[in-house]
Amino acid sequence: MTELDAWQREFRNYSVRKILEPLMREEDILWGHYTHDAEAVMQELQSNGRIIRPEPDDRAVVDAIRGIENGQALVIPESYPIIPDGYSALKFIKRGREAVIARPESRIGAMRWNVNLEDDMNGALDNIDLDEACSGYSIAGIRKGSRTKKIRLEHCYRGAKLFAESAKHGRPIQVRRYHGDLEFGGKYAVRVPSMSSDKVYEFTIENVPIALKRKSKMGKNERQHLANVYDLMTRHDCPAQHWNGLHYRRPAGEDASCPHIIAGYLAIMQDLENDDSPYYVALSPYVIPSDLMHSYAENLRTKTLREVEGKRRGLNSVMGEIMHGKALANYGMFRCYRKHRTWM
């Protein structure tokens, strides 16, 4: 196995075979038996405690995913359709319900009233309804021409992981500082490795909400970051933003998140923490998973299947997004995501 293979394995959703075969091996069942009589094999695995089939209920499914142990897999029953009635996966990720984060009406307002994006995110994301599926959250811009950012929870998870794994696998994200400006935010160029090839994405992130580490009195200039974070902007384009790179066109005026942007943002935060920069990144529009959310997301990726017309299938990324939102609704913001600047 090459280094690139090892790296990519950390990001791929497991196939049905990759999930089931190790459990079958524990029970001395050959893979050929599954292809011959899947039902009998599933029955046997279930009666031996290898397969969990939760009740078709939001809380039961979320708790069961969180509780999957090694040597087990979970099958979401067909009677629990992850994507709401009347939607295709594509239509849901584009038009499905989202959490809308409140936005100040103007830059002046944001600064005058000390509007803190993270407080508003905490409030909105801590109050998501468990019985309604969610396609992510959105933050509108303030400046003229500034686009709405649509942020997916699954991207936040993958972005944080990309940031951590890239360093671990000797492919750390590189940050180049152009210039910092309290009024218009910082501008940085980042180089972020792809999760599926040896490609490296290079792009800039602008309007980064920077503040001075050594605080003088909180004058107008020291509060610019409160407004700048709403106009965070990046010149980056990749297939993850288009969901499958083919059919999904983004709604007009909206920028979709992707793991590369989020990983790049985290790298900028860490880079500026270094002693030689007078600035730090004061706010983040992205949420950082807690240990609970991390292990839940890994269970989704490596141990969870769903039933379709009596057969097992993996979850697609839209279903993954919905199930991240269900965990957030079930456990709450403060158990699922970290407090800002506590992860570094």
Ligand SMILES: [Zn+2]
């Ligand atoms: Zn990307």
